[in-house]
Amino acid sequence: QVQLVESGGGVVQPGGSLRLSCAVSGLTFNNYGMNWVRQAPGKGLEWVAFIRYDGVNKYYADSVKGRFTISRDNSKNTLYLQMNSLRAEDTAVYYCAKDLFHRYDPGYYFEYWGQGTLVTVSS
Amino acid sequence: EIVMTQSPATLSVSPGERATLSCRASQSVSSNLAWYQQKPGQAPRLLIYGASTRATGIPARFSGSGSGTEFTLTISSLQPEDFAVYFCQQYSNWPPRFTFGPGTKLDIK
Numbered sequence: 626q627v628q629l630v631e632s633g634g635g636v637v638q639p640g641g642s643l644r645l646s647c648a649v650s651g652l653t654f655n656n657y658g659m660n661w662v663r664q665a666p667g668k669g670l671e672w673v674a675f676i677r678y679d680g681v682n683k684y685y686a687d688s689v690k691g692r693f694t695i696s697r698d699n700s701k702n703t704l705y706l707q708m709n710s711l712r713a714e715d716t717a718v719y720y721c722a723k724d725l726f727h728r729y730d731p732g733y734y735f736e737y738w739g740q741g742t743l744v745t746v747s748s
Numbered sequence: 749e750i751v752m753t754q755s756p757a758t759l760s761v762s763p764g765e766r767a768t769l770s771c772r773a774s775q776s777v778s779s780n781l782a783w784y785q786q787k788p789g790q791a792p793r794l795l796i797y798g799a800s801t802r803a804t805g806i807p808a809r810f811s812g813s814g815s816g817t818e819f820t821l822t823i824s825s826l827q828p829e830d831f832a833v834y835f836c837q838q839y840s841n842w843p844p845r846f847t848f849g850p851g852t853k854l855d856i857k
Contacts, residue, residue, distance in 0.1 A: 669851050672846035672847070725794065739791060
C-alpha cells in the first residue's frame, strides 16, 4: 500500500523559512519523480515543484523560483521542500504527490498524494 | 502560459443522474489532460489521465473525452460518494508546467 506522509508545516512569520518532509512507503521511491502541490485555503490547486527520480533535474513554478528548493534522499525514501523568504501568499496546504509514470522527466500526472501539511505565513 | 477554465463552477445533479463537467484550455494541450476528484478535508484523487484513461481502481461510471482545447468528464450515474470538487490538469513539456483548472463543485440536487 502506497503511503505519503507530509510533516513540517506550521506558522511562520513573513520572510521566514520552513522545511517540509514527505516520507514515502509502499513503492520503489527512486523510480518515480515527485512533486509538491499546494492549495490555499478554499482555493484551487497549484503545482509548486518537481524533482526527477534521481534528483538530477528540478523544475519550479514561477511563483516560488529562487525561494523554494525541492530535494530528495532516496536512501531514506523522503522528499523535501525548503521554503525561504516566505510570503503571506504562500499560506496553503502543501501536498507531496508521486508521478504516475515510471522514470519520466518531467512527470505528467499526480497518481498518489499525501494528506497535506498546512503552512501559515503570518505575523 | 496555458490557462485552464472549467464550467460550470457549480453543478447540481440528483443521485442516479448523469453529470457532465467541462474543461477548456487556452491553447491545445493535445491529450495531456487529467481529472481529479477532491472531497472536503481530503487530498485529490486521480480519476482520468491522457484525457480518457481511467486510473487504477476508478469505477467505469467515470469517463473522459476530448482533445486539443475541449475536454469533458462524464459521470454516468451519480453515487452519493461522487459529490465533490473536480479539477482538470494539463502539463507542458517545456518549460515543464502543470496547470490546474479552478474546479467544478458537484452538489446534490
